Amino acid sequence: MKWIDYEAPKSLGDALTLLSQHGDRARPIAGGTDILVQLRAGARSPDLLVDVKGIPELNEISYSPSSGLTLGSAVECYKVYGNSDISNAYPGLIDSASIIGGTQIQGRASIGGNLCNAAPSGDSIPALIALGATAQIASSGGTREVPVEEFCTAPGRTVVQPGELVVSIHLPAPVPNSGARYIRFIPRNEMDIAVVGAGVSVVLDNGNIKSARVALASVAPTPLFVKEAGDALAGKPATDESIRVASQLASDAATPITDMRGTIEFRKHLCEVLTRRALHTAIERAKESG
Amino acid sequence: MTTADYEPNVVLSTKDYDVIGSRPIRPNGANKVTGRSLYGVDYQAAGLLHGKVLSSPHGHARIRSIDTSRAEALEGVRAVITSKDLPVVGDGVVDLGESTGDVKYLQDNVLARKKALYKGHAIAAVAATRAPTSSRRRYPSSTSITRHLCRS
Amino acid sequence: MPAKTYVQTTINGEAVDFLCEPRQSLLECLRDVIGLTGSKEGCNDGNCGACTVVLDGRIVTSCLVLGVEVEGRDITTIEGIAVGSTLHPVQQAYLENAALQCGICTPGFIVASKALLDQNPNPTEHEIRFWLANNLCRCTGYDKIVRAVMDAANKMQEAAV
Numbered sequence: 283m284k285w286i287d288y289e290a291p292k293s294l295g296d297a298l299t300l301l302s303q304h305g306d307r308a309r310p311i312a313g314g315t316d317i318l319v320q321l322r323a324g325a326r327s328p329d330l331l332v333d334v335k336g337i338p339e340l341n342e343i344s345y346s347p348s349s350g351l352t353l354g355s356a357v358e359c360y361k362v363y364g365n366s367d368i369s370n371a372y373p374g375l376i377d378s379a380s381i382i383g384g385t386q387i388q389g390r391a392s393i394g395g396n397l398c399n400a401a402p403s404g405d406s407i408p409a410l411i412a413l414g415a416t417a418q419i420a421s422s423g424g425t426r427e428v429p430v431e432e433f434c435t436a437p438g439r440t441v442v443q444p445g446e447l448v449v450s451i452h453l454p455a456p457v458p459n460s461g462a463r464y465i466r467f468i469p470r471n472e473m474d475i476a477v478v479g480a481g482v483s484v485v486l487d488n489g490n491i492k493s494a495r496v497a498l499a500s501v502a503p504t505p506l507f508v509k510e511a512g513d514a515l516a517g518k519p520a521t522d523e524s525i526r527v528a529s530q531l532a533s534d535a536a537t538p539i540t541d542m543r544g545t546i547e548f549r550k551h552l553c554e555v556l557t558r559r560a561l562h563t564a565i566e567r568a569k570e571s572g
Numbered sequence: 573m574t575t576a577d578y579e580p581n582v583v584l585s586t587k588d589y590d591v592i593g594s595r596p597i598r599p600n601g602a603n604k605v606t607g608r609s610l611y612g613v614d615y616q617a618a619g620l621l622h623g624k625v626l627s628s629p630h631g632h633a634r635i636r637s638i639d640t641s642r643a644e645a646l647e648g649v650r651a652v653i654t655s656k657d658l659p660v661v662g663d664g665v666v667d668l669g670e671s672t673g674d675v676k677y678l679q680d681n682v683l684a685r686k687k688a689l690y691k692g693h694a695i696a697a698v699a700a701t702r703a704p705t706s707s708r709r710r711y712p713s714s715t716s717i718t719r720h721l722c723r724s
Numbered sequence: 725m726p727a728k729t730y731v732q733t734t735i736n737g738e739a740v741d742f743l744c745e746p747r748q749s750l751l752e753c754l755r756d757v758i759g760l761t762g763s764k765e766g767c768n769d770g771n772c773g774a775c776t777v778v779l780d781g782r783i784v785t786s787c788l789v790l791g792v793e794v795e796g797r798d799i800t801t802i803e804g805i806a807v808g809s810t811l812h813p814v815q816q817a818y819l820e821n822a823a824l825q826c827g828i829c830t831p832g833f834i835v836a837s838k839a840l841l842d843q844n845p846n847p848t849e850h851e852i853r854f855w856l857a858n859n860l861c862r863c864t865g866y867d868k869i870v871r872a873v874m875d876a877a878n879k880m881q882e883a884a885v
Contacts, residue, residue, distance in 0.1 A: 283747050284747070285745070285747060286746050286747045287746060288729070288746035288790065288792050290792075290793075313788075314788050314789065314790065314793075315770055315785075315788050318749070318769075318787075318788050318790070319769045319770065319788070321747075322768065322769070331746070331790075333793065335793075358782075360782060383770065383858060384773070384857040384858025384859075385783055385836065385839075385855050385856075385857070385858050386770070386773055386776055386783050386784050386785040386836070386858040387770055387785065387788075387858060389779070389782035389783055389784045390784050390785075390788060390789065471853075471854075471857070472854060472857035473771070473857050473858065595820075595822075597819045597820065598819070598822070598824075600827070601818075601819045601824065601827075602811070602819065604824055604827030604830050605811065605815040605818050605819060605824065605827075605830055605831075605834060606762070606802065606803070606805070606806050606811070606815065607760075607761070607762020607763070607801070607802035607803050607831045608762070608803075609827060610761065611764070611828065613764075613765070614755070614761035616756075616759070616761075702756070
């Protein structure tokens with residue numbers, strides 16, 4: 283690859299200083315499983331990699347049943363699914379963390395990196411959207427919070443400005459009778475990039491769906507929050523019929539392209555099927571979570 | 573032969589063999605499972621050069637000209653070859669061992685002569701040293717060397 | 725300012741130091757700088773697992789780790805799996821179950837398999853296949869590899885009793 287410089291700041295302040303000094307010539311590196319591939323292919327060409335793995339705030343995992351989860355943006359996938367608090371409270375996120383790449387990739391890759399890489403197919407992103415997650419973005423001027431569904435702006439592009447760094451992702455505290463699920467369709471059983479992915483969450487109230495959120499991967503330039511699908515479930519009974527209506531709305535909202543992974547028709551079909559299956563599981567999880 | 577004629581379990585031999593029917597460990601196995609086996613790419617030697625082939629990005633593409641001068645001028649590049657460096661071997665059918673082939677067509681597949689026949693057809697090859705010891709300058713990767721060849 | 729970074733690390737239990745440019749992957753450092761050619765390059769982008777090493781107790785694809793990132797870390801490569809001239813049960817099982825042909829993927833598979841058994845001494849076939857999903861083999865069709873891992877698991881459990 284081209285020459286790169288490398289710095290490993292040990293504090294958030296030092297990292298932000300480096301990032302604002304170098305602007306768009308610098309890029310953070312956490313697991314490196316996306317950025318190094320891109321550097322070698324010439325798809326991204328920063329001059330400086332800022333290794334953020336040594337910054338305490340980016341490695342934080344704090345959970346409480348009342349305030350939810352703060353997940354440092356450099357925390358590796360294996361730590362996410364190896365953490366019993368997260369596994370118990372957010373199985374929908376575990377669905378994603380355990381299928382990004384394979385074991386070795388999960389030893390380095392982070393949920394924060396998966397989000398910041400902003401691939402339309404990013405497996406963590408629909409789950410984060412369904413769970414109502416927000417990204418905490420720091421700069422020398424302070425911190426701002428962006429809902430994940432607004433975070434990605436184009437393939438590989440996000441709202442993060444030069445000099446800013448995503449410090450952590452915050453997930454709201456799980457409410458009783460809620461459940462979430464992420465599933466994807468891939469050619470093999472593992473390792474592939476999602477042809478379509480569906481991340482959903484539901485909150486139940488006495489056999490009815492109180493509220494729901496549906497998001498899709500690989501069917502638009504960015505992961506797609508299908509607000510109308512979730513809205514269509516609000517107040518409805520948790521039955522096959524309501525699920526089918528919502529799944530069809532998800533498929534209708536999708537604007538996939540035909541590429542080597544799938545055709546428009548196939549992807550539209552997958553949207554309906556995967557949303558439906560994910561909703562079924564999310565509802566079962568919600569019933570169990572009582 | 574009908575099913576009535578079939579005789580199962582016809583014994584061909586009652587001899588015991590040393591190897592046939594046994595499950596020997598492959599002779600190079602211990603080296604392979606310990607990482608000690610040296611494959612071609614594992615060999616290191618002083619002055620070792622590395623080769624890379626430029627493959628055509630186009631199929632059915634007429635090659636108008638190839639200018640290798642910029643690639644040859646890059647630091648570390650020791651040689652660049654194209655089909656003009658290879659002799660024209662004439663034609664005639666030759667025995668390839670398990671099949672036959674016409675030399676006229678086989679030679680064009682080594683390095684493309686007048687036309688890149690398919691996407692991936694070899695156009696040129698470069699032999700260069702690896703990265704230098706202490707230069708901070710952008711050292712041309714083998715990919716960028718072959719990209720210089722492409723600009724002709 | 726020097727072009728190369730000085731890195732001190734522990735590889736297969738021994739202190740190792742080396743110089744590398746920031747852009748050089750750990751795989752490149754192991755193979756070309758340090759001379760440990762057991763880890764192989766298959767894809768250079770994290771898909772094939774032929775470069776698998778253990779880094780601070782977790783298997784990783786060393787092609788996606790930079791040499792400069794392993795300062796102070798603990799690395800185990802294929803060269804560190806056997807103990808002296810005694811093969812690890814995983815290595816022995818691969819030989820006895822014919823779980824290799826050309827052998828290029830084998831170092832990565834063995835490091836990954838051993839890591840699995842260190843963490844989960846009694847994996848199911850499903851668990852083995854999914855743990856090893858990040859390792860690709862062009863020759864064997866995977867069946868004998870999975871059998872070898874199960875065989876190794878059995879032998880290691882028997883030995884532990």
